[in-house]
Amino acid sequence: MKLFHSQTSPFVRKVMVTALELGLAGRLERLPAAAHPVNRDAAIVAQNPLGQVPTLLLDDGTVLADSRVICEYLDHLGQGGLFPPAGPARWAALAAQSTGDGLLDAALLVVYETRVRAESERSAAWVAGQHAKIESALQRIEAAAPGFGSRLDIGTITYACALGYLDLRFADLDWRARFPAAAAWFEGFDVRPSMQATKPA
Known part of the structure; x- marks a missing residue:
């Protein structure tokens, strides 16, 4: 492949x-x-x-x-089970994946708007709207994080990659200070060998 x-x-x-x-x-x-x-x-x-x-x-x-x-x-x-079979665990994992992907979509749109478009073509309102989506997604992760425990599925993987991307491109958001439960969960998940091996250089 x-x-x-x-x-x-x-x-x-x-x-x-x-x-x-x-x-x-x-x-x-x-x-x-x-x-x-x-x-x-x-x-x-x-x-x-x-x-x-x-x-x-x-x-x-x-x-x-x-x-x-x-x-x-x-x-x-x-045959890994990162996508659980039909039932509550599957819908929870897929819903988390959707929220994490949505956070990433919004973050990438901000990056494109501020790095690809000429300054004269940028929309402050558009960027603010995407930042609002990022904040809403972070609030969702914060509320859910205390219940994650050692859960490993496509939802938690997506959340971890999304938070890692905020570290890479949006350090000024200081999301850890404002979302401590998400930060504490991410600190534990981020030490997984799979996360360490894929950290952006």
């Missing part, structure tokens, strides 16, 4: 953490990629019309895009 990879993409990190937890990382050949919202990477586009990372190329020629799809495929391949 081949994975279009970017060291700083939180969605790629989510896939790699999943692969490491399942013991599948050694089966992934990482292809360097330069995904960009404007200057798209032709090598990725040739396989995935959206030109995004992560994109996974299976040995039979099948192309899987979107971290949610790729992670579920890897979980099926590794």
Whole structure:
């Protein structure tokens, strides 16, 4: 299997953490990629019309895009249980994944708005709106974190990658000081070998 990879993409990190937890990382050949919202990477586009990372190329020629799809495929391949079977645990894990992905979507839109657009084209109201989504998601994680314990599933993996991305790109948010339960949980989860091995350089 081949994975279009970017060291700083939180969605790629989510896939790699999943692969490491399942013991599948050694089966992934990482292809360097330069995904960009404007200057798209032709090598990725040739396989995935959206030109995004992560994109996974299976040995039979099948192309899987979107971290949610790729992670579920890897979980099926590794029979890992990171996606629980139908029932309350599954819906909780998927709901957490959705919230974590939404936080990341908002964070990436802020990064694109402030780093890719010319200053004259930027919208302060747009950036504020995305920051509001980040705050709401953090509030949700804060409320849920005391109940996480040692839970390991696609929801907690997504939350951890989202919080790690805030550390990388939004250090000025100082989220730990304002969300202590989330910070305490993340401190314990972040020492997992899968998280340490995928820290952005």
